[in-house]
Amino acid sequence: MPPHAGNVALVGRPNAGKSTLLNQLVGARIAAVSSKPQTTRTRVMGIVTVPGLQAVLVDTPGLHGPRSELNRRMVKAAEGAMDEVDLLCWIVDATRPFDEELAARFAGRKVVVALNKVDLLDDKRLLLPLMAMYAQTGVVVPICATEGEGTSALLEEWAKALPEGEPLYPEDQITDVREKDICAEMVREQLFALCGQEIPYVTAVEIEQFDESEREAGRVTIHARILVEKPSQKAIVIGAGGKMIKKIGTGARKRIETLLGVHVDLRLFVAVEPDWTSNPRLLRELGYTGE
Ligand SMILES: Nc1nc2c(ncn2[C@@H]2O[C@H](COP(=O)(O)OP(=O)(O)OP(=O)(O)O)[C@@H](O)[C@H]2O)c(=O)[nH]1
Ligand SMILES: [Mg+2]
Known part of the structure; x- marks a missing residue:
């Protein structure tokens, strides 16, 4: 065939x-x-x-x-x-x-x-x-x-x-999503898994830094910013004594380490952006296109 x-x-x-x-x-x-x-x-x-x-x-x-x-x-x-x-x-x-x-x-x-x-x-x-x-x-x-x-x-x-045709991609390629974007998704996945009913829907994740300069030595440093709409939500994401944000970071880091195959130093920051779910500029910057 x-x-x-x-x-x-x-x-x-x-x-x-x-x-x-x-x-x-x-x-x-x-x-x-x-x-x-x-x-x-x-x-x-x-x-x-x-x-x-x-x-x-x-x-x-x-x-x-x-x-x-x-x-x-x-x-x-x-x-x-x-x-x-x-x-x-x-x-x-x-x-x-x-x-x-x-x-x-x-x-x-x-x-x-x-x-x-x-x-x-x-x-x-x-x-x-x-x-x-x-x-x-x-x-x-x-x-x-x-x-x-x-x-x-x-x-x-x-x-x-599907129509007859030759493969367009090398057979070992599994995606064309940038590693950086998958990392943001893995942080967002932890927010969905750990943060109750409301928080997942008012948060977005932006990778601020993806430093691969030490990748050969088996280490990548990633800084991610978690956006929320209100200070009260920021408090929930951080959690008492920073417990929640630590859990989110650990969960996401494990997934990212499996994906990249290197040790990952993941730092998370939480920022309040009151209208990110409605502001066209912010939505665009976050990759949610489709105006
Ligand atoms: N028991 C069982 N659960 C499944 C199966 N497939 C998916 N799930 C669960 O269903 C839930 C939703 O899975 P997702 O893959 O996130 O669903 P989705 O269609 O991508 O959802 P959206 O991105 O929200 O549109 C998760 O808890 C999965 O573990 C299955 O075959 N059996
Ligand atoms: Mg889905």
């Missing part, structure tokens, strides 16, 4: 497991994952190369009803990605009822449906009626993104749906 290659957008509702699937397929943690919805804010690119297929993946923010300017840009980033790809892979949470609204929205598009989180279904017979409903939209493949189950069947369906 001639090789197939093309662009695939991972789309769906917030929290369906899009970023988990991206990380699983590229074999590294390049996208932030959390149990809270709206973790992903921008497009994250990953590359999967297996015999006969190279899929260039775009992980997108979940499709949701936008409230703030930041939310609006997130949805726009997802919609923009949808328009530019050869194939949509709709990631569905199998524990949720059939999603009529998105099914209608994707009608007429080339779609493969990944029915995710099947490990959470006590009774696997529940899968059949769901698969039948999603089959109206595209070929359905049940998967468990956290364990990687069903992913080879998914890649086979992608290969069938």
Whole structure:
């Protein structure tokens, strides 16, 4: 069979497991994952190369009803990605009822449906009626993104749906996201994991310094600034006696060290920027484009 290659957008509702699937397929943690919805804010690119297929993946923010300017840009980033790809892979949470609204929205598009989180279904017979409903939209493949189950069947369906073509990227390249941007995502992931319900949504992370001058010697120094909207939020992120910020730093440092393969000296600073979720200039500087 001639090789197939093309662009695939991972789309769906917030929290369906899009970023988990991206990380699983590229074999590294390049996208932030959390149990809270709206973790992903921008497009994250990953590359999967297996015999006969190279899929260039775009992980997108979940499709949701936008409230703030930041939310609006997130949805726009997802919609923009949808328009530019050869194939949509709709990631569905199998524990949720059939999603009529998105099914209608994707009608007429080339779609493969990944029915995710099947490990959470006590009774696997529940899968059949769901698969039948999603089959109206595209070929359905049940998967468990956290364990990687069903992913080879998914890649086979992608290969069938993508045009014939030679790989565009070297087979060992897994992303074109800058290391610096992945590091910011890893700090943001810790904010989602550790900071309660409100804080993740009012914080952003900016890498102020990424010093690789000692990389050969096995050391990289990173300074990251965590933006919040109010002084009270700054106090929460820092925590009593600096405990919270320390935890965030330790968690993020471990992930970044795994990614870079060197010792990382990570310093975190917290700054109040009252209107960062609505200020176009700040949003642009933070990489949230889509005016
Ligand atoms: N049990 C189980 N949990 C999963 C599976 N896939 C993802 N999850 C969990 O679902 C939650 C959301 O995963 P994400 O990958 O962040 O979801 P997302 O679709 O990228 O979400 P947004 O970026 O907010 O749109 C996390 O807690 C994951 O660990 C799965 O196959 N089984
Ligand atoms: Mg995500």
